[in-house]
Amino acid sequence: MTKETFLHDKHVKLGAKMVDFAGWHMPVQYTSIIDEHNTVRNSVGLFDVSHMGEVFVSGKESLDFLQKLVPQDISKLVYEKAVYCQLPKADGGLIDDLIIYKLGINYYLIICNASRIDEDLNWMVRNSKGFDVKIDNQSHNYSLLAVQGPKADELLRKMGLDTVQESFTIKPACICGYKLLVSRTGYTGEDGYEILVENKFSEDLWDKILAYGQAFGIKPIGLGARDTLRLEAALHLYGNDLDENTTPVEAGLSWSIPKDKKEDYNGKAVIMEQLANGVNKKLVGLKMLDKNIARHGYDVYFNGEKAGVITSGCVSPVLGANIALAYVKNIKEICTGAVVQVMIREKLHDAQVVKRPFIEKRNKVKV
């Protein structure tokens, strides 16, 4: 059975093209992916991301439990802050990537990928044995709206948001009379907010954001532009760029892993060994040197030999070029500026290794 978010009828009425995504019937685009993409880069867009999972963790040993689950040091996570985390297995391969928020003492919120909710929950329950902890999946009770773009903050201020919050913080807030949890995070590389709202209020909030947003040229944004936006910002997509056979070190996520975390966690031995001694594959950004588009699964060649595989690829409306992420052999010759080839329809096409992210991210906001 394909699931629908509480905003499903809104999308259909707006004329969205609907597709099945991770078991959900979701809008892939309303008008045009490129137009929607540019709206978020230049002004503000509204996304329904209610398909994502919300899991609350509470209980006396919440911290110890989370410390076992993720490589990140949750003891350093302060009240109302968020941290990007991964969920490794013993071999370092990833079950999912997620954001953990500290909502209170022994009280955390985990937001995870729609496609991985079941696996995540199974994994958490299995790992919770012996811990005094409650794992409460509330995904079915909450909708998640993302308001993203350089005008997102101004728009929500007009709607009554009066929190003072920098990026990667979450606060209880009031918008148009609704009590909400508002997080200054997103998946676009832009400033913006993600708003956790009870299902029964989600339709009204959706309408109000679109109405207030008219002055800013707001548009509803589908999953198509969500993908091109996150790829320009070189944000990983689970299932494409991350999977159970890829460690966070291989995925270029070493920056997110503290070297001095005392507690043991799933996959720690492998991850620490890889941090110390290096890995065989690495994630690189590619810019196509012609008009072809590298897609997920296409082979990458270097000096005439197969050297890797594309994990994500798309048009970059901002750069006017086609970009991709690829796993390649971890050899020093494949470095920024190097030219590799991508096999597209039985022909090799040049692509240059470029720095990630592909564009300058503008999501770091201090207050």
Next chain:
Amino acid sequence: MNFTENILCSKSHEYLLKNDDDTYTIGLTDYAVEQLGDIVFLELPEVDIEFSKGDAFATVESVKAASEIYMPVSGKILEVNTALADSPEILNEDVYEKGWLVKIKATGDSSEQDDLLEYEDYKEELE
């Protein structure tokens, strides 16, 4: 000229238009382009290449995905719409007059057209 009255459509969403000089124009139907969304790249064949009915002769890339385009009949490529190389978005505006893909000389039997549909029937089939 009302294009949709004169074209035949394949189930894989190509159209075939017979020209006055007995050549044929091949393009993508408006329905196909609407489904593809923003078109960002087209790979078209060289002239003089011969294809059989059902061969993939071109590729269209939308933001979302790459899709093959198939020959509705057998033919030899006479002309390619070179304007699409620089401006593939033309296809999103007009698939018939400006956004045609190739012109061909048919090399097969006219019975190859038997499984192609009139535009109205094609539209009906989609519903």
